[in-house]
Amino acid sequence: MSRSKSKLIGIVLLAGLFAFLLYQFGLFVMVIWLKFHNPSTSAFMRNTLTQLQAEQANAQIIHTWVPYDKISTNLKRAVVAAEDSNFINHSGVEWEAIQRAWEYNMRMSESGSERVRGGSTITQQLAKNLFLSSDRSYWRKAQELLLTFMLEAVLSKQRILELYLNIAQWGKNVFGAQAAAEHYFKRHASQLNAAQSARLAAMLPNPAYYDKRGNTRYLQSRTRTLLQRMRMVEVP
Template identity: 60%
Template sequence: MPGSLLAIAVCVLLLYELGLFAMIVWYKYQNPDSSAFMTATLAQLRAADPHASLQHRWVPYGQISTALKRAVIASEDSNFTGHDGVEWDAIRQAWAYNLKQEEMGTHRRRGGSTITQQLAKNLFLSDSRSYLRKAQELVLAYMLELVMSKQRILELYLNLAQWGTNVFGAEAAAKHYYHVNARMLNSYQAARLAAMLPRPDYYDHHRDTAYLRGRAHVVERRMRLVDLPDNS
């Protein structure tokens, strides 16, 4: 009996993973209307306000400022075009840093996730911090890299990333913060948006902190060193 239960559990897990893989193939060609993270955020907002809604509008890759593409890569994943979805050295460094911060009793934490991993989390998973969720994120990241081009991964990420309490995607972010379309963002505006990504809800309400200004200047200086992906 235990062996039969294990076999059933393995089959269920494989079917689940195959279902996720099929969805990734679908999203290679079709633009998602929403994401798991957007759905969860809307549910949280509506618990306090039944009329809450999200700001989001999909725009094609070509209608997003090149400056924003460069800024996001410079800020979140400088080796985006060179890795296969996961940067194990960055994960190990983040793990060591977070352990040290925990021992010191601080709440400061560092992430080691690539843009591909962040897309996997936003599109399919939750913001929980369990080891199981992290393992699934890694599997999904490899699936995304296997199926999609780097350009498609970046296009999906830029359209689904959270940029404010209820703001998702580059187009909504550009209009929310600067009252322009995503294709019109200049270098400094793009750098500020990229610097907001780790704490979008916080920076939606604290838009002019010294840290944000300083981080934006650092990102802007790094942007010229970034390689953008082609569509291969």
Template identity: 60%
Template sequence: MGRRKPGRRGIFRSLLAIGVCALLLYELGLFAMIVWYKYQNPGSSAFMAATLQQLRATDPHASLQHRWVPYAQISTTLKRAVIASEDSNFTGHDGVEWSAIRQAWAYNLKQEERGTHRRRGGSTITQQLAKNLFLSDSRSYLRKAQELALAYMLELVMSKRRILELYLNLAQWGTNVFGAEAAARHYYHVGARMLNSYQAARLASMLPNPDYYDRHRDTAYLRRHARIVQRRMHLVDIPGSP
């Protein structure tokens, strides 16, 4: 007797198995990269590469301002300001704060009903690092799910100190400005270790919309928010030991 041809159900199961295996291999590859970045400093990130590509679409000679500096060469004031502004419970959570995500979801639904474009993010610093390092700035449920998975991987492999060091060196702080050192020199002509508390608070306040604040550096909102961040800085914990 000849071999029976697989039916549609069999073909579907085979394709599903192939898809699951491919997904697992992809996730394992990302996990391996996270282990690598625990010890090695990335020269760039997915978000930096995407930004450079966008800039070169209109200017073939465009380049990014970026210079890696060790954690110890970034001022304590900037570390405190960024945590106070972006993720006040950074040292206490496991990478994701579901309550913040739910609050942001409810807030954004209300803004959508009102017809406004103002949105609030519920991402932790770890989630933002996952997005900057590996993903794009697109908005989709699939990308968000991947961001959450990566955040848990980062927290599993790395210390809080290393996560913050990576974040501060890869975060966007201007149209083509990435990392704390480049930001400090771009806005204040000093190194990242020399920032005072108000300068650090202003830089932290720029993080949600760095391209806009690169072009509008002295708005009333930015000044007001920087003062709020400055008052909160002493209330947060920062990671110290590796």
């Protein structure tokens, strides 16, 4: 390889590295912005809206922001119990949980079951929902991890949970705790009781499905399980 060609490759690599670092810096600035401002939308909301409008041109997302202290503690406990029971204590990623989820999903797949369990923490889910696509590439997962560490470094656990509860999907076009409380129970998010909160938390792995199918036998069973677990978790 000639010296000029090697030099050109070096320049291209440096330019690529600079672009990558600049992109990460931009994301970090956005994370800092989230410390002081509430997002009106998310990457996942925008992607969902695009899909819905491809089917129905006038489709809309249902979403209303509600402050942390206006969300029922029952819902906070239920979501942490369902999605990330060690939320208070970890630094963003739980590698053992990822391994357990992978083993569980393999067993379910081998038995013909469609049930899946996620190993992502609430912070990881927030990173994905706010900034990334739903594709499962290794690059997307690596970027999710980088964003997770940024979120944990800049935001408090309370702020992370507040953001998550306000952008989580709870139906085909329903996003956030307030929209979910109104959609399913015709009440404010602050008024959700333990059973209602447990049911909403049980829906999180597949909210559009349960929005369409209603209170299935599995959803009822999962709700009962979460009602027992809620008392054992700590929330910010």
